[in-house]
Amino acid sequence: MPTWFHRGGPVPFALLHCLALALMAADAPAHVGVGAKPPQGATLLLDGTRASLDANWTYWQGPGFASALPIKWKEVEDPVDGGRAIMTFDPAADGGRYGAADIVTKKEFRDFRLHVEFYVAKPGGNSGVYLQNRYEIQVLDGDKTSHGMGAIINETPSPYHAYKGPGTWNAYDITFRAARFADGKRTEKAIATVYLNGVKAHENVAISQVWGGPKSGIDGGNDGGKGITDTPGGIKLQAEGHDVRYRNIWIRELDIRKADTRF
Secondary structure, X not given: OOEEEEOOEEEEHHHHHHHHHHHHXXXXXXXXXXXXXXXXXXXXXXXXXXXXXXXXXXXXXXXXXXXXXXXXXXXXXXXXXXXXXXXXXXXXXXXXXXXXXXXXXXXXXXXXXXXXXXXXOOOOOEEEEEEOOOEEEEEEOOOOOOOOOOOEOOOXXXXXXXXXXXXXXXXXXXXXXXXXXXXXEEEEOEEXXXXXXXXXXXXXXXXXXXXXXXXXXXXXXXHHHOOOOOOOEOOEEOOOOOOXXXXXXXXXXXXXXXXXXXX
């Protein structure tokens, strides 16, 4: 393992890495990270119970949909603190069939501030958080590429250094500004700022398109995902046949006039 030295002797690289993450997290804005409570004006979308799942979510019935209501995702025990969580379980999605049993909020959104807590139970666990049911913030353990954990998929590098790993809770905090249009044409791309576990991962990233084809989300089949339309969309969670769990998801609607999503 690499080491750095100071007058008292060697300092393990892993310790320096932890200290760096702690310093970055110390500079994080309020209401971010695991356990962050909804600020005034926010709506709690998922508290880990079946009641909140049924009240606020439904299946996304896209071209790959293969399940049926009621939602098959399960309320399970939170393996960390004994509370409740929702697991991305649905036999229709076994084998990684994305779009077969994804869930989406009943309400649709344009600009917003979003908080999502997720738990990957086993190495290689795969899911995803979709903004406006278009733009995926990846949940994929073990992948450090632009298709990996914390990436705005295929648009940014993975901030894997901020991920805590499987078997523990992680949190995304996101401010999102929807694409802008004039006379039916996109004049400004959607932009987002993303924190992972209180560490800034992406700032004011312009998102070009929907990736993954028509089974991925709204506009995925429109001009290869580049044909973004001027419609709102829900927050979507992806099922891919893996044990990934969610809790403490809340959102606050915004009206971001200037193209700036910094916290």
